[in-house]
Amino acid sequence: MREWLARGMPPRHRARGVLALCALVALLALLKGAGWMPRFLDELPQHFETADTGGISHNELLPADLLLDRVFYFLLDDLGLSAVTRFVSRSLKELINIFDNMLLGGGKGFGFDAPPWSALLAVAMVLGYALRGWKLSLLCGGTLLYCALSGLWKFTMQTLALLAAAVPISILIGLLLGILAYKRRAVERALLPVMSVAQTLPHFAYLIPVVVFFGVGHQTGVIATIIFAVPPMVRLTLLGLRKVPPEITEAGKMAGCGNWQLLTRVQLPSARNEILLGVNQVIMQCLAMVVIAAFIGASGLGYRLLHKLQALKIGQSLEIGIAIVLLAVALDGLSRAWAEKKRDYTANLPLLARFKYPLLAVGLAAGALLAARYFPVLDRVPRDLAVSYAATWDALVDWIVINWSDGLDAFRYFLILNILAPLRDALLFMPYIAVLALVGGLGLILGGWYSALLTSGLFAFIALAGWWDRAMITAYMVIFATFICVLIGVPLGIWSALRESRASRALFWCDTFQTFPSFIYILPVIMLFQVNDLSAILAVIVYAIIPAVRYTVEGMRNVPRELHEAVTMAGCGRWQRLVQLELPVALPHIMLGVNQTIMFAFSMVIIAAFVGTIDLGQQIFKALSESNIGKGVVLGLCVSFMALSVDHLVTRWSRERRRLLGMD
Amino acid sequence: MKFMQLNRRNAAACALVCAAFAFGGAPAHAQDCGSKDSIVIPTHNWSSQIVMSHVIGQLFEKIGCNVEYTSTDSQAVYEAVRIGDATIEVEVWEGAFAASFNKALDKGGIIDAGNHAAVTREEWWYPAFVEEHCPGLPDWKALKACAAKFSRPDSGGKGVFVDGPVDWAHDHFVPMIDALELNFVMKNVGGAAALWAELEAAAKKNEPIVLFNWTPNFTDALYGGKFIEFPARTDACIKDASWGVNPKAVRDCGNPADGYLKKAAWHGMPVKWPAAYKALTRVSFTTNQIGTMAVYVDVDEMEHDEAAARWISENEEVWKPWLYAAQ
Numbered sequence: 001m002r003e004w005l006a007r008g009m010p011p012r013h014r015a016r017g018v019l020a021l022c023a024l025v026a027l028l029a030l031l032k033g034a035g036w037m038p039r040f041l042d043e044l045p046q047h048f049e050t051a052d053t054g055g056i057s058h059n060e061l062l063p064a065d066l067l068l069d070r071v072f073y074f075l076l077d078d079l080g081l082s083a084v085t086r087f088v089s090r091s092l093k094e095l096i097n098i099f100d101n102m103l104l105g106g107g108k109g110f111g112f113d114a115p116p117w118s119a120l121l122a123v124a125m126v127l128g129y130a131l132r133g134w135k136l137s138l139l140c141g142g143t144l145l146y147c148a149l150s151g152l153w154k155f156t157m158q159t160l161a162l163l164a165a166a167v168p169i170s171i172l173i174g175l176l177l178g179i180l181a182y183k184r185r186a187v188e189r190a191l192l193p194v195m196s197v198a199q200t201l202p203h204f205a206y207l208i209p210v211v212v213f214f215g216v217g218h219q220t221g222v223i224a225t226i227i228f229a230v231p232p233m234v235r236l237t238l239l240g241l242r243k244v245p246p247e248i249t250e251a252g253k254m255a256g257c258g259n260w261q262l263l264t265r266v267q268l269p270s271a272r273n274e275i276l277l278g279v280n281q282v283i284m285q286c287l288a289m290v291v292i293a294a295f296i297g298a299s300g301l302g303y304r305l306l307h308k309l310q311a312l313k314i315g316q317s318l319e320i321g322i323a324i325v326l327l328a329v330a331l332d333g334l335s336r337a338w339a340e341k342k343r344d345y346t347a348n349l350p351l352l353a354r355f356k357y358p359l360l361a362v363g364l365a366a367g368a369l370l371a372a373r374y375f376p377v378l379d380r381v382p383r384d385l386a387v388s389y390a391a392t393w394d395a396l397v398d399w400i401v402i403n404w405s406d407g408l409d410a411f412r413y414f415l416i417l418n419i420l421a422p423l424r425d426a427l428l429f430m431p432y433i434a435v436l437a438l439v440g441g442l443g444l445i446l447g448g449w450y451s452a453l454l455t456s457g458l459f460a461f462i463a464l465a466g467w468w469d470r471a472m473i474t475a476y477m478v479i480f481a482t483f484i485c486v487l488i489g490v491p492l493g494i495w496s497a498l499r500e501s502r503a504s505r506a507l508f509w510c511d512t513f514q515t516f517p518s519f520i521y522i523l524p525v526i527m528l529f530q531v532n533d534l535s536a537i538l539a540v541i542v543y544a545i546i547p548a549v550r551y552t553v554e555g556m557r558n559v560p561r562e563l564h565e566a567v568t569m570a571g572c573g574r575w576q577r578l579v580q581l582e583l584p585v586a587l588p589h590i591m592l593g594v595n596q597t598i599m600f601a602f603s604m605v606i607i608a609a610f611v612g613t614i615d616l617g618q619q620i621f622k623a624l625s626e627s628n629i630g631k632g633v634v635l636g637l638c639v640s641f642m643a644l645s646v647d648h649l650v651t652r653w654s655r656e657r658r659r660l661l662g663m664d
Numbered sequence: 665m666k667f668m669q670l671n672r673r674n675a676a677a678c679a680l681v682c683a684a685f686a687f688g689g690a691p692a693h694a695q696d697c698g699s700k701d702s703i704v705i706p707t708h709n710w711s712s713q714i715v716m717s718h719v720i721g722q723l724f725e726k727i728g729c730n731v732e733y734t735s736t737d738s739q740a741v742y743e744a745v746r747i748g749d750a751t752i753e754v755e756v757w758e759g760a761f762a763a764s765f766n767k768a769l770d771k772g773g774i775i776d777a778g779n780h781a782a783v784t785r786e787e788w789w790y791p792a793f794v795e796e797h798c799p800g801l802p803d804w805k806a807l808k809a810c811a812a813k814f815s816r817p818d819s820g821g822k823g824v825f826v827d828g829p830v831d832w833a834h835d836h837f838v839p840m841i842d843a844l845e846l847n848f849v850m851k852n853v854g855g856a857a858a859l860w861a862e863l864e865a866a867a868k869k870n871e872p873i874v875l876f877n878w879t880p881n882f883t884d885a886l887y888g889g890k891f892i893e894f895p896a897r898t899d900a901c902i903k904d905a906s907w908g909v910n911p912k913a914v915r916d917c918g919n920p921a922d923g924y925l926k927k928a929a930w931h932g933m934p935v936k937w938p939a940a941y942k943a944l945t946r947v948s949f950t951t952n953q954i955g956t957m958a959v960y961v962d963v964d965e966m967e968h969d970e971a972a973a974r975w976i977s978e979n980e981e982v983w984k985p986w987l988y989a990a991q
Binding site: 211215217218295296297298306309310311312383398401402405412413417421522524526527528530531532533608609610611612613617621622624625626627 | 704706709710711714734735736737738739740741743744747749750816817818826829830831851852853854855856857858860861862864865868869882961962967
């Protein structure tokens with residue numbers, strides 16, 4: 001019975017199924033057009049703003065926001081959870097203060113003097129060399145040199161202090177939860193859906209509870225960062241432990257390991273690769289949060305960036321953005337190199353050789369300390385010596401705005417009037433029941449009754465919670481942005497994958513751009529296209545196109561070489577090989593890329609509320625500034641549920657496809 | 665040289681520690697502040713507020729207080745002050761924050777620490793070059809006549825008023841547009857940065873624009889520009905439909921042209937840091953001083969704490985009475 005519920009339509013009936021579904025949706029739309037649609041199937045009561053009171057009405061059927069509010073405040077006030085959270089907050093603050101003191105000196109801690117930048121640079125370069133070699137060493141050195149010379153040293157160190165607190169805590173929590181989930185099936189079952197929601201919940205939606213529970217300030221930013229960084233660590237720990245071959249575990253047991261020994265001596269070391277990949281992911285996620293955490297008080301590069309943006313200093317923001325990207329690339333390189341470093345258990349080196357790198361680092365740092373005494377510029381780069389090329393960037397943006405505007409105006413008018421507005425109106429016109437039928441029907445076709453129930457249920461929540469129209473506006477922007485991303489990103493990926501050197505370069509740029517703070521390009525986009533949905537959609541496209549390119553390149557690359565040989569021997573030309581072999585085999589992976597593009601689009605469209613949209617994102621920001629937990633979380637869930645429905649459908653399809661292709 | 669500095673710093677640190685432990689021997693100012701806990705000063709995302717926060721923070725340090733700064737949302741901050749997460753708020757704008765401030769006042773926990781001398785204004789505004797496109801400005805009737813010049817592709821021929829984000833709660837403007845029969849629609853941007861991006865682009869392209877702005881602000885120095893002169897705000901305008909140009913509607917007038925700029929504090933502050941609280945109540949900046957502080961950062965590219973230090977060194981006669989007036 002359960003299996004039957006989870007089985008989709010057999011592939012040969014699918015075309016008919018899709019056709020029938022389209023007919024049904026069209027029929028529902030026609031019914032509404034003709035005025036025969038009963039009102040309760042067309043739209044449910046919604047929130048609306050009332051200009052006179054400034055408040056919102058609570059006439060939705062499912063007052064989820066009020067319920068959540070009650071739950072949160074019960075926890076906070078009646079159960080006295082706030083005392084606990086405030087204690088956590090205070091302890092964390094002390095911890096961060098310690099790191100701050102170490103990197104920046106002064107403060108209320110030990111009263112250290114700040115280490116000169118040249119000393120840290122020396123240590124970083126030795127670290128890079130020890131872990132991988134010259135290239136990484138130069139990358140690390142270059143990054144810190146850039147930060148020192150561009151006058152961003154203080155902010156870089158604040159960000160590093162934040163990372164120094166957030167990363168180990170995230171790893172620890174992630175590791176613990178991952179192990180628990182591995183040991184207890186019930187924990188896993190409870191954890192997985194929570195993590196799915198957490199990973200699709202817009203950042204700004206969970207900033208609200210974090211602020212209410214933990215207060216404002218630097219440490220609250222760190223807590224938000226930790227919450228964001230934990231899920232990938234849990235997933236990868238779980239994956240790593242699962243992959244440990246039973247033979248190894250058995251061998252451990254036979255050697256007489258207890259449970260604890262088995263875990264720490266056998267299973268965790270065997271899962272080392274996945275766990276270290278998790279560490280790498282944690283670092284990347286933390287850096288991705290640098291700017292967003294600044295909204296609730298995290299200091300450092302993110303705060304600086306937001307402030308510069310607020311004063312419309314685009315060039316300076318770009319400099320900060322580049323610093324963040326460089327930090328990400330360097331830390332990514334370091335953590336990867338550390339993960340891939342093979343430990344040589346057999347070497348029996350003399351003491352000096354074993355500690356040559358630490359000794360070298362200490363020696364160089366001491367040298368730098370000494371040198372900084374005589375050449376103060378090695379200690380702090382004074383601001384009048386700082387190198388800035390912000391003016392060049394600003395001039396470039398100005399030039400583009402002045403010279404391109406006229407041409408772009410026509411483009412803008414055309415897109416808004418002929419494509420975007422009609423698409424939006426069409427989605428808003430659709431009765432909610434038609435949309436439920438559409439997502440439910442797709443679920444039925446691809447994954448059976450279980451999927452149908454899940455997807456339509458998730459959308460039904462949005463309708464019942466009273467945010468339908470705004471959700472549809474979000475959906476329309478995501479749909480259009482995804483369409484363009486696929487249209488550009490997939491061919492770009494295919495083209496890159498045609499040649500190996502181009503493919504690795506494409507992947508490198510994907511990695512780099514992914515950590516570039518998306519807030520920066522929002523402003524130039526506004527200057528070119530003014531505040532409207534088009535600007536928001538363009539900002540989404542710039543960000544969400546990355547996975548479309550990346551997964552296409554990866555998918556194409558992963559087509560087994562033997563198959564290439566086989567079709568070449570069968571006499572296929574390059575073009576035939578592409579169309580007949582590579583694309584079909586890569587398609588499931590490309591579809592995962594499209595799925596990621598959609599996920600990215602959902603996350604970015606909320607950030608694009610900074611442009612000025614009238615969708616769910618706008619209300620989330622409003623909830624944030626009102627500290628309105630219930631409303632913010634419900635809005636976040638609306639976004640998350642739409643994303644999860646799409647994710648469910650696409651991954652189902654892709655998994656099945658891979659099975660049919662014999663790739664799993 | 666560096667070595668000397670180190671020594672001096674160590675000596676200072678030692679002196680502080682000694683002062684903290686040796687009861688009677690402490691320098692007079694160290695006792696003044698009250699509690700040794702840090703006074704938490706929240707900063708937001710516009711320059712004058714950050715510099716003013718640093719000025720007040722540095723003044724507090726002069727009377728021996730410990731101070732720390734934390735960046736927060738400018739609306740959420742009132743809840744933070746109310747529950748003591750933040751200690752003070754140095755710029756409470758009537759137009760933008762009165763609602764949040766009053767809400768926190770009603771709940772209890774926040775106190776009004778008096779007004780600045782500065783008068784604030786938040787209103788429809790245009791940069792100077794727009795007068796060429798629409799002669800007769802700043803009179804609102806001229807704006808009404810030029811509505812079409814401010815239109816955009818998605819505004820259906822109506823003029824567009826570029827407004828701040830929805831959370832700035834501009835509930836007055838919608839009924840005002842109706843009451844004055846302006847052929848305008850409001851376009852809410854997502855944040856102040858988007859507002860300036862619109863302004864900058866319009867200035868570059870020499871396109872007419874009317875947007876929400878306030879004074880004192882850094883745009884004063886950069887773009888010139890004026891507020892639209894709507895019929896003056898009176899109580900009658902809000903309550904009595906028969907008042908004003910539209911006898912059938914209320915709110916046929918602009919925003920108040922003389923809004924307050926307040927300071928607020930956590931209610932525990934007068935007990936915990938009495939001297940700092942007394943000083944805070946006496947702090948009063950003028951519009952010019954606030955503008956100057958914004959210029960230090962936005963035009964002269966100084967850091968916030970440097971700008972604050974510069975203002976303090978240049979305006980000793982202004983702040984001395986705030987700190988050391990007869991108790």
